[in-house]
Amino acid sequence: MSLHLYDTATRSMREFHPLVNGTASIYVCGATVQGVPHIGHVRSGLNFDVLRRWLARDGADVRLVRNVTDIDDKILAKAAEHGRPWWEWALTHERAFEDAYDALGCLPPSYSPRATGHVTQMVDLMHRLIDKGHAYAxxxxxxxxxxxxxxxxxxxxxxxxxxxxxxxEVRGKRDPRDFTLWKGAKPGEPSWPTPWGAGRPGWHLECSAMATEYLGSEFDIHGGGIDLIFPHHENEQAQSRAVGDGFARYWMHNAWVTMSGEKMSKSLGNVVSIPEMLNRVRAPELRYYLVTPHYRSTIEYSDGALEESVSAYRRIEAFLRRVAQRTGVVPLGEDLCPEFVAAMDDDLSTPQATGSLHNKVREGNTALDAGDDAAAREAAACVRGMADLLGLDPLSPKWNESTSTDTGARQALVALVEHVLEERLRARKDRDFAKADALRDRLKAAGIAVEDNPDGSQWTLRDD
RNA sequence: GGCGGAGUGGCCGAGUGGUUGAGGCACAGGCCUGCAAAGCCUGAUACACGGGUUCAAUUCCCGUCUCCGCCUCCA
Known part of the structure; x- marks a missing residue:
C-alpha cells in the first residue's frame, strides 16, 4: 500500500501524490509566540515531524515551512502587561518554542517565516483580493x-x-461574517504602511501570503491543530482560492492534548510546559509519549500514562544497548518490518507501528537470550531504523549528546564507574556478594543503576 | 442552533462483521539468575445503553445517555 492520509477537506482517506514527484511541500501553522510552549503545542510539531520523516524516507525532498506569528493582539497585550517591548516578548517566546522543538528532536523546518517579515506579500495579496472584488477597505x-x-x-x-x-468589533464590515485581513493602526500600536492606511496583519492573511511565497500558489499538505480548521484554515483557503491559487491539496489536523478532559490553556491553569516536563522525564521519553498515540486521537494527559511511556521507551533502549554492548555498534537498518511500513502508510498509524517495533524488540531479545548474535543484530538494526523514523532511535547521537552536558565530566564519570564495576566484578568472582551488593548500592545511591547480564554489567544514569 | 470527535480489559492504547481482542504498562506464576534488574513464557466473564440489519455485530444502521472540541484567540 502506498501512503494514504486523512484529508480534512474531503473527510476521507486519500492516497498521497505530491504535486511534483520526489518532493513534498508542507506548510504547518506554528505558534503565536505569546507564551511558553506546552506539550500540546509541541505535539503538533512532533506529529508533522513524523510525517516529514516518513515522506523523506524514500529520498523525497521534503520542504517544510512552519510559520511564526510574531504580531497579534495577545502578544501586544502580554508584552504591555509585563512592561516589555512587543518585539522582545515575541522573540523571547519564539526562542522558547524553538528550544522545545529542538529538545524533542524535531528536525528543523526548511524555513520558519515570521509574519512581520512578510507585510509586502500580504499587501500584494490584498491588492489581488480587492481587484477581484473579494475584499474591501x-x-x-x-x-x-x-x-x-x-x-x-x-x-x-x-x-x-x-x-x-x-x-x-463590526466597525466597517458589510457582513458580520466577513473577516479581517488587515487591522487599521490604533494609537501606540506597531504598524506598517499600506495603501489603505497604516496597520498590522490580520491573523489569517499571513499564512496565505507566506505559504505561497515559499511553497508556491499550490502545494501539497497544510497542517495544524484541529482548532484551526475553522476559522483560520477556512479563511486561508478562501483568501488564496479567491484569487485563483490552488493552495493546499491535502489538509491534516492533529488532535489535542487535554488535561482532566479539558484542552490545555493558560486560562484554565492546566498547562504543562516543556521545560517543566523535561525536568521529570528525558526528551525521547516525552517524545515517545506524544508520538505513539495516533495524531488524530486526543491524548488525555496523565502522569501514569507518561510513566508507562517512559518504561516502554526504556525497553527499546535497553535492548539496543544490550546488543551494542555485546556485538558492537549497531547500524541503522533500512529494511523495516512490513507491518511497520503498512501502519505508517495508513495515515501514519503510529500505534500499530510502535506495536510492530516492540514485536521486533521481543524477537531480538529472544535471539539474544538464545545466543544468536547475528539475529539479534539484525533485529536491532531494524528496530533502530523504525525508531529513527519516529525520531525515537535511542542510539542516535541526538539523545546521547544532549544528555551528557559536559564531555569532560562525562569521561571522568565513566572512568570512576568503570573502576567501581571492576572492583565489584572481582568481588563477585570471589563470591563476596556482600561487597558486590554494597558497591551496587553505593552506585545506586549516586543515581547509577547497575544491571548484570551474561555479557557483563551495564550501568545507566537514572535521574529518578 | 450548526459542524466535528469520543465512550474497548487494572491502566494507556489499537483494531475487526465470525473460529486467535495489536502493542505497551502494571500485577501474578514459571524459566533464567549468587541476589537484584533485565529478558523470555503463561495468565482475566473488554468493547456506554436500547433497538434494527445479518446465519453472525464490539465492528454496519437508527435512537438514547455521557464526555469533549470548533463556530471569539488558541497546537
Whole structure:
C-alpha cells in the first residue's frame, strides 16, 4: 500500500501524490509566540515531524515551512502587561518554542517565516483580493467579503448561514461574517504602511501570503491543530482560492492534548510546559509519549500514562544497548518490518507501528537470550531504523549528546564507574556478594543503576 | 442552533462483521539468575445503553445517555 492520509477537506482517506514527484511541500501553522510552549503545542510539531520523516524516507525532498506569528493582539497585550517591548516578548517566546522543538528532536523546518517579515506579500495579496472584488477597505481595516466566495465553508463543513459570528468589533464590515485581513493602526500600536492606511496583519492573511511565497500558489499538505480548521484554515483557503491559487491539496489536523478532559490553556491553569516536563522525564521519553498515540486521537494527559511511556521507551533502549554492548555498534537498518511500513502508510498509524517495533524488540531479545548474535543484530538494526523514523532511535547521537552536558565530566564519570564495576566484578568472582551488593548500592545511591547480564554489567544514569 | 470527535480489559492504547481482542504498562506464576534488574513464557466473564440489519455485530444502521472540541484567540 502506498501512503494514504486523512484529508480534512474531503473527510476521507486519500492516497498521497505530491504535486511534483520526489518532493513534498508542507506548510504547518506554528505558534503565536505569546507564551511558553506546552506539550500540546509541541505535539503538533512532533506529529508533522513524523510525517516529514516518513515522506523523506524514500529520498523525497521534503520542504517544510512552519510559520511564526510574531504580531497579534495577545502578544501586544502580554508584552504591555509585563512592561516589555512587543518585539522582545515575541522573540523571547519564539526562542522558547524553538528550544522545545529542538529538545524533542524535531528536525528543523526548511524555513520558519515570521509574519512581520512578510507585510509586502500580504499587501500584494490584498491588492489581488480587492481587484477581484473579494475584499474591501473600510476605515483603515481591510475585510474579506465572505459572500463573494461561494465555496466559503467548504473546508470546515460550515454553512454560512449557520455560522455564529463573533469576531469582535463590526466597525466597517458589510457582513458580520466577513473577516479581517488587515487591522487599521490604533494609537501606540506597531504598524506598517499600506495603501489603505497604516496597520498590522490580520491573523489569517499571513499564512496565505507566506505559504505561497515559499511553497508556491499550490502545494501539497497544510497542517495544524484541529482548532484551526475553522476559522483560520477556512479563511486561508478562501483568501488564496479567491484569487485563483490552488493552495493546499491535502489538509491534516492533529488532535489535542487535554488535561482532566479539558484542552490545555493558560486560562484554565492546566498547562504543562516543556521545560517543566523535561525536568521529570528525558526528551525521547516525552517524545515517545506524544508520538505513539495516533495524531488524530486526543491524548488525555496523565502522569501514569507518561510513566508507562517512559518504561516502554526504556525497553527499546535497553535492548539496543544490550546488543551494542555485546556485538558492537549497531547500524541503522533500512529494511523495516512490513507491518511497520503498512501502519505508517495508513495515515501514519503510529500505534500499530510502535506495536510492530516492540514485536521486533521481543524477537531480538529472544535471539539474544538464545545466543544468536547475528539475529539479534539484525533485529536491532531494524528496530533502530523504525525508531529513527519516529525520531525515537535511542542510539542516535541526538539523545546521547544532549544528555551528557559536559564531555569532560562525562569521561571522568565513566572512568570512576568503570573502576567501581571492576572492583565489584572481582568481588563477585570471589563470591563476596556482600561487597558486590554494597558497591551496587553505593552506585545506586549516586543515581547509577547497575544491571548484570551474561555479557557483563551495564550501568545507566537514572535521574529518578 | 450548526459542524466535528469520543465512550474497548487494572491502566494507556489499537483494531475487526465470525473460529486467535495489536502493542505497551502494571500485577501474578514459571524459566533464567549468587541476589537484584533485565529478558523470555503463561495468565482475566473488554468493547456506554436500547433497538434494527445479518446465519453472525464490539465492528454496519437508527435512537438514547455521557464526555469533549470548533463556530471569539488558541497546537
Amino acid at each position: 473600510a476605515d483603515g481595516d481591510v475585510y474579506f467579503a465572505v459572500r463573494s466566495f461561494p465555496e466559503y465553508g467548504a473546508l470546515s463543513g460550515q454553512k454560512l448561514d449557520e455560522v455564529f459570528q463573533g469576531e469582535g
